[in-house]
Amino acid sequence: MRFIHIPVCAVFSILPLTFAQAQSLAPHTVTVTGTSTIKMAPDFATITVNLTSTGQSSVAALQADKGVLNHLVEAIRPFRVTNNDLQTSDINLTQVRSLPRLPAQDPLPAGGYQVTDRLIVTVDDISKVTAVIDAMTQAAGNVSISVIFSLKNRAAIEDRAKIEAVAIARHQADILAGAEGAKIDKMVAMSATLAVGNFLPNLNLLGGGLANQEGQIPITQQVVVEYGLQ
Numbered sequence: 001m002r003f004i005h006i007p008v009c010a011v012f013s014i015l016p017l018t019f020a021q022a023q024s025l026a027p028h029t030v031t032v033t034g035t036s037t038i039k040m041a042p043d044f045a046t047i048t049v050n051l052t053s054t055g056q057s058s059v060a061a062l063q064a065d066k067g068v069l070n071h072l073v074e075a076i077r078p079f080r081v082t083n084n085d086l087q088t089s090d091i092n093l094t095q096v097r098s099l100p101r102l103p104a105q106d107p108l109p110a111g112g113y114q115v116t117d118r119l120i121v122t123v124d125d126i127s128k129v130t131a132v133i134d135a136m137t138q139a140a141g142n143v144s145i146s147v148i149f150s151l152k153n154r155a156a157i158e159d160r161a162k163i164e165a166v167a168i169a170r171h172q173a174d175i176l177a178g179a180e181g182a183k184i185d186k187m188v189a190m191s192a193t194l195a196v197g198n199f200l201p202n203l204n205l206l207g208g209g210l211a212n213q214e215g216q217i218p219i220t221q222q223v224v225v226e227y228g229l230q
Helices: 020-024 058-079 126-138 154-179 203-207
Strands: 029-041 044-055 086-097 108-125 142-150 183-192 218-228
Touching: 020 086, 020 218, 044 058, 044 126, 058 108, 058 126, 058 183, 108 126, 108 154, 154 218
Parallel strands: none
Antiparallel strands: 029 218, 044 108, 044 142, 086 108, 183 218
16 A cells, blocks of 8 residues: 655745734724713702692682692792792692591591692792792791702703813823823724713702802713724
């Protein structure tokens, strides 16, 4: 039996890959996050007043509720609060029944009616918030009050924070690329995340906190940017 030996030659290329070939195998990119927070003093407040009124009939309960609302509105008129700054919502009328007596006895008759209501007041002058709240609590005792401070030009401030966040992301990309002896090329992709940390300011506003810069609202914007490297 004869064996035929066939030589096999393997040729390995040791030439370096071109830039285009390297990019197709492993794209050279860097992904960075930029976050910007701008703090602003609020320029208006929304005061929500929850009130409860009762009456022996539904008509009486509704009239009592209307009377309380009128007292509240008149109490804040001196602070130049207009009808455009007032809104009522969530009016509920329920019949109040007494608890049943002993099993051998009949339940007690209906105990009357109850109306719950909500008055929303917009105050453009932050310095008057405390006085408005005090006037309303004096005019109606059976109420609970909450306050939310906000900004009229919030969208413009968010846009400003986005621009700053992109600049911060680019700065971070330059630092990372420079550490490896590379340079930033064109942007590959960018996305903005949900704004956070821009809800309630410090409630020391009610105690005059604006004088020492407390009670500011933080507007935070964050972007994620992917850059190519060269």
